Amino acid sequence: MQKKNTKLGLNNSNPAIERVNWSVRNVQAFQTTRHHPNITNKNLFDIQSSYGNFNLGLHVNDDEQQVNHNRCYIEQYLLQGKKIQWLNQVHGNDVAFIEQVSSEPLTADACITENKDIALAIMTADCLPILLASHNGEKIAAIHGGWRSLAANIIEITIKKMALNTTDIQVWLGPCIGDSAFEVGSEVKAAFVNINPQYSSAFKIKNHDKYLASLHTLAKIQLMNLGVTAIYSLAECSYSLPQKYYSYRRRSVTGRMASIIAHMP
Structure with missing residues (x-):
């Protein structure tokens, strides 16, 4: 099957929020x-x-009241009363089926x-957000795609739990650390290539034991091998765009962005 790989059109009227413009109904x-949503000039923020x-991360030692205020903004103004299920992400491959929101x-x-x-x-804040x-539009899913989770087949596990024909799934791969900045050791490359030699295309040699890795490429290989062809991507680099994105590798004490998916109201 031919891969569909289209950069999404986004509504940039609000510098805090970029909407995914894909063809999924509802x-x-x-x-x-x-x-911040209330700052109209994109340059008016303290990059330091x-x-x-x-x-939006409560686990990074930021002011809890401010983080909760930021989360409430999304719920009240963007999701029209919907409640958001937040995760404690641990770079594993556990997938939760949500029937009601946990506080x-x-x-x-x-x-x-x-x-x-x-x-x-x-x-x-560098890992790959994946929305499915x-x-x-009856079933939706979201994946935290760090390299450890990708190596542990979290995409395949999620899709199997969705119980859908893979040709009926559309996927969005969001901004993450790019392949010009994501330096990894030979052990990371080996973790993937030992599973499937196809993954070698996601790694470029930097020196004798260091590589530059592409999370987007790793995810696309997995998706294509599962039969998913409707793949949309926004391959902006979180590390290389400090005025727009948080990056843990650029600065270990930092905030978190969120990629959010919901049914239409």
């Missing part, structure tokens, strides 16, 4: 940036701040729901 999806203006974050690195009152969120939906 689904809304978007990503956040480090800009550890957490910027719109951090406490669930320990998992992916989640699925059919409940139209629930939105799913993935937090990132059936063509009719």
Whole structure:
């Protein structure tokens, strides 16, 4: 099958929110940036701040009240009353099927729901956010795609739990650390290539034991091998765009963006 790989059109009227413009019916999806929704000038933020203006991660020692305020903004103004299920992401391959929202974050690195009152969120600051939906929008899912989770087949596990024909799934791969910045050791390359030699195309040699890796390429190989061809991507580099994105590798004390998917109200 021929791969579909289209850069998504995004609505940039609000510097804090970029909406995913894909062809899934009855689904809304978007990503956040480090800009605050109430700051109209994209340059008006403190790049030296550890957490910027719109951090959504409660686990990074930012002011809890401010983070909760940021999360409430999304729920109240973007999702029209829907509740967001947040995760305690641990770079594993556990997938949670969400039937009702838990007030406490669930320990998992992916989640699925059919409940139209629930939105799913993935937090990132270099890892790859992956959003999935059936063509009719009845089932939606979100994956935290760090390299460890990808090596542990989290995409395949999630898709199997969605219980859909893979030709009925559309996928969005969001911004993450790019292949010009994501330096890894030979052990990371080996973790993938020992599973499938195809993964070698995701690694470029930097020196004798260091490589530059592409999370987008790793995810696309997995998706294509599973039979998913409707793949959309926004391959912006979180490390290389400090005015727009948080990056853990650029600065270990930092905030988190969120990629969120929900059924349409």
